[in-house]
Amino acid sequence: MNAPAELVFIKQHLIDPEICIRCNTCEAICPVQAITHDSRNYVVDAEKCNWCNDCISPCPTGSIDNYRTMPRIKAYSLAEQLTWDELPAELSAAERQALAGDSAGEPTPEPAAEPVAQADTTGQTAFNSAAFGATVPPWSAAHAYTNLYGPKAAQKTVTATVVGNVRVTEVGKQAGHDYDTHHIVLDFGSMPFPVLEGQSIGIIPPGADDKGRPHHARQYSIASPRNGERPGYNNLSLTIKRVLEDHQGQPVRGVASNFMCDLQVGDKVDVIGPFGSSFLMPNHPKSSIVMICTGTGSAPMRAMTEWRRRQRASGKFEGGKLMLFFGARTQEELPYFGPLQNLPKDFIDINFAFSRTPGSPKRYVQDAMRERAADLVPLLQDPNAYFYVCGLKSMEEGVVLALRDAAQNAGLDWDILGAALKREGRLHLETY
Numbered sequence: 001m002n003a004p005a006e007l008v009f010i011k012q013h014l015i016d017p018e019i020c021i022r023c024n025t026c027e028a029i030c031p032v033q034a035i036t037h038d039s040r041n042y043v044v045d046a047e048k049c050n051w052c053n054d055c056i057s058p059c060p061t062g063s064i065d066n067y068r069t070m071p072r073i074k075a076y077s078l079a080e081q082l083t084w085d086e087l088p089a090e091l092s093a094a095e096r097q098a099l100a101g102d103s104a105g106e107p108t109p110e111p112a113a114e115p116v117a118q119a120d121t122t123g124q125t126a127f128n129s130a131a132f133g134a135t136v137p138p139w140s141a142a143h144a145y146t147n148l149y150g151p152k153a154a155q156k157t158v159t160a161t162v163v164g165n166v167r168v169t170e171v172g173k174q175a176g177h178d179y180d181t182h183h184i185v186l187d188f189g190s191m192p193f194p195v196l197e198g199q200s201i202g203i204i205p206p207g208a209d210d211k212g213r214p215h216h217a218r219q220y221s222i223a224s225p226r227n228g229e230r231p232g233y234n235n236l237s238l239t240i241k242r243v244l245e246d247h248q249g250q251p252v253r254g255v256a257s258n259f260m261c262d263l264q265v266g267d268k269v270d271v272i273g274p275f276g277s278s279f280l281m282p283n284h285p286k287s288s289i290v291m292i293c294t295g296t297g298s299a300p301m302r303a304m305t306e307w308r309r310r311q312r313a314s315g316k317f318e319g320g321k322l323m324l325f326f327g328a329r330t331q332e333e334l335p336y337f338g339p340l341q342n343l344p345k346d347f348i349d350i351n352f353a354f355s356r357t358p359g360s361p362k363r364y365v366q367d368a369m370r371e372r373a374a375d376l377v378p379l380l381q382d383p384n385a386y387f388y389v390c391g392l393k394s395m396e397e398g399v400v401l402a403l404r405d406a407a408q409n410a411g412l413d414w415d416i417l418g419a420a421l422k423r424e425g426r427l428h429l430e431t432y
Contacts, residue, residue: 008100012070013044013051017084018151020063021202021219021275024432026055028393029130036078040209040216043081046072057135060200060219060275061147071100085213129400132418133429138282138386141425142226145194150202150272157204157270158193160186162263163235168335181241181296181335182261183223186269188234193271195236196226197303198280198388198428201273205259217272218256221299221390221430225307239299239335279388279428285311288321288385290376292365292399295328297391298335300430304388305348312347321379322348323372327365327395329356349375365391366398373406380407380417386426393431400429 015026015035020042027035027042034048035055055064068090070076076088091099137144149158164185195201202217209215220238223229229237242257263269281289281304289308291301301324311317328334331354340350351368354360369376379385380403389399404414421427 008071009069009096010046010072010075011067012046012075013049013064014066014068014076014081014087015042015044016063016066016087017041017216018063018086019061019147021061021200021217021272023060023200023219023275024393025058025060025430026064028396028429028431029054029058029133031128031131038082041082041084043078045078046075054130054135058133058278060277061150069096071096074099127397127401129397130429132400132422132427134422134425134427135278136423136425137278137280138284138287138425140282140284140287141280142196142283144196144199144274144277144280146199146273146275146277148193148274153272157272158188158191160188160193160269160271162265162267162269163187164229164237165261165263165265168239169241169333180261181239181333183237183335184240184260184263185224185229185235185237186271188236188271190234193234193236193274194226195222195274196280197222197307198300199274199276201236201238201271201275203256203260204270204272205256206270207255209255215255219275220260221296221303222274223299223302225303225310227307227310231310239296239302241296241335278425279390279430281307281388282384282386284320284384285316285318286320286384288323288379288382290321290323290325290379290385290387292325292369292387292389292391292395293327294365294391294395295333296335297389297430298326300390301326301388302336305343309343309347320384323375323379324348324350325353325365325368325372326350327353327355327368327391330354331357364398365395366402369399369402370405373402373409376403376406377410377412380412380421383424383426386428387421388428388430390430391432396429396431400427403427 031054032048032050034045066087147153149155166183168183169181200219200221202219204217205215222236223239224237228235240257240260242254242261293301308317308322331337353363353365353368355362355364407414407417
């Protein structure tokens with residue numbers, strides 16, 4: 001007797017390695033930990049994927065939105081997927097039947113209606129901060145152009161010229177630190193490359209990896225507003241940090257970050273993108289924006305702040321609040337610290353948090369947020385206020401919990417409010 005068809009075939013969820021920019025969004029947002037990665041590829045475990053589809057919309061490139069109908073017993077393993085440089089071709093019906101050794105039909109399973117809640121070791125439902133991250137942009141956001149250049153586009157890459165490279169933190173061994181952060185400006189000349197605040201691009205480093213394969217693209221958030229780092233020119237800026245040594249004090253040189261930070265004015269760079277259609281700022285001139293970031297997660301926040309500053313200078317800014325919570329280990333490690341100090345206090349409300357200042361207790365962005373809970377609660381209730389979180393993944397849970405606790409301490413129902421923040425595109429999480 002034949003096995004039921006739904007037990008024979010599955011529609012397997014796969015990630016296209018040609019266009020994936022390894023941004024970690026899919027893995028970070030997956031509620032069942034079905035996505036993992038090695039040094040090269042991101043892959044989906046067919047045994048864990050429950051078809052909740054939470055990963056589809058946030059993917060900036062669409063690489064996550066790929067499938068192959070496969071016999072369940074012959075589903076592509078993680079080990080196989082990790083070796084791919086491109087997706088395998090779809091098998092024909094005859095090939096699938098031959099692999100399955102059965103004549104059953106091939107239905108497409110329906111996605112699960114809701115993600116499966118995870119339980120911690122105590123048996124209680126764990127707090128899943130990613131579940132509250134919006135996958136839609138603010139209602140008033142401008143239209144974003146995406147994937148104009150890339151492996152599946154008409155033109156694979158666009159060449160940009162370096163027109164600026166400035167260090168924006170103290171550097172390396174001389175100062176006793178293990179970082180080196182640069183502000184890099186790229187000019188696209190006559191080639192069209194429209195971007196919005198909150199989008200990102202991919203940089204393709206020259207050369208090949210230790211297996212002789214070309215380096216894949218690295219993703220960097222854009223640090224300049226939509227009309228360019230230099231207004232009226234076809235350019236943009238990036239904030240790039242390279243780590244000089246690991247936690248054991250051993251020298252480290254990242255392929256892309258090292259390449260970018262060493263660029264000289266006049267050098268050429270291969271670029272793909274732009275990417276991202278949800279982590280976008282509102283266009284409504286009275287909307288308020290709360291920006292929460294660490295390190296180079298400041299890039300999109302700088303872009304949003306500068307666009308609002310230019311709007312204010314031109315008389316188009318109508319009074320929406322700007323709040324910034326910016327964290328780093330020390331003041332010296334904070335990109336753009338000097339310029340931020342010069343912004344008018346009636347324009348932006350800035351809150352710094354330093355976790356490694358000698359002689360001072362550790363303080364993180366979520367601590368600063370809790371201190372300002374009374375000011376955050378009205379913004380949580382304001383349908384025209386938007387929250388943006390960007391930085392290391394380790395900060396995400398603490399930040400969302402700080403928002404939740406502020407709401408609950410004010411008598412608000414977080415389940416209702418959190419769902420509204422997600423549904424209305426008001427809470428955006430971009431952590432890595």
